[in-house]
Amino acid sequence: MNYAAVFLDRDGTLIEDMHYPKDSNQVILIPNAIEGMKLMGEKGYLLFIISNQSGVGRGIIQDSEFKSVHEKFCELLKQAQIKIDGFAYCFHHPDDNCRCRKPHTDLIPKVFNQKPISFKESFTVGDKLSDLELADNLGAKGCLVLSGKGEATQVELNNANRQFQYAIFPDLLSMAKSLPCIIS
Numbered sequence: 001m002n003y004a005a006v007f008l009d010r011d012g013t014l015i016e017d018m019h020y021p022k023d024s025n026q027v028i029l030i031p032n033a034i035e036g037m038k039l040m041g042e043k044g045y046l047l048f049i050i051s052n053q054s055g056v057g058r059g060i061i062q063d064s065e066f067k068s069v070h071e072k073f074c075e076l077l078k079q080a081q082i083k084i085d086g087f088a089y090c091f092h093h094p095d096d097n098c099r100c101r102k103p104h105t106d107l108i109p110k111v112f113n114q115k116p117i118s119f120k121e122s123f124t125v126g127d128k129l130s131d132l133e134l135a136d137n138l139g140a141k142g143c144l145v146l147s148g149k150g151e152a153t154q155v156e157l158n159n160a161n162r163q164f165q166y167a168i169f170p171d172l173l174s175m176a177k178s179l180p181c182i183i184s
């Protein structure tokens, strides 16, 4: 059996974009994010969080600060009874030219533990162009949410006249509602 997954961005998609968050007090869930993840799980999708955290590589966020933000985020997910199947972060500076910073795909195999994933039936969701390009690179479907930098990204996309396919949703819950149910 193949699994389908949603690869979720963190900042600007699940929690408010605080521009290099350093403190657990800056971890604020975006409205409808929890409800969206819950519905995705009920529909049968694995949930993975894939996030670029270049603030660490830039020296803006210390390891301990990153950890306190991550732990607070996990605590909020746990309180809401959301099960995340895997987390993966890229800490590199963009100039490092690593292969794990989105839209590159090297973080993806790290999270799913050899489970067979059908990318064709999987989705990425985020507020930036790199989240949509990730979908393109994986052969998945890209979804833009208008939280975080989503509206600016929408303008960027209109001006850039991108060729790839993506869908736009006001928030994560409306995206989740649009997903086909894969549990029979």
Ligand SMILES: [Mg+2]
Binding pocket: 009, 010, 011, 012, 013, 126, 127, 128, 148
């Ligand atoms: Mg984001």
Ligand SMILES: [Zn+2]
Binding pocket: 090, 091, 092, 098, 099, 100, 101
């Ligand atoms: Zn990286």
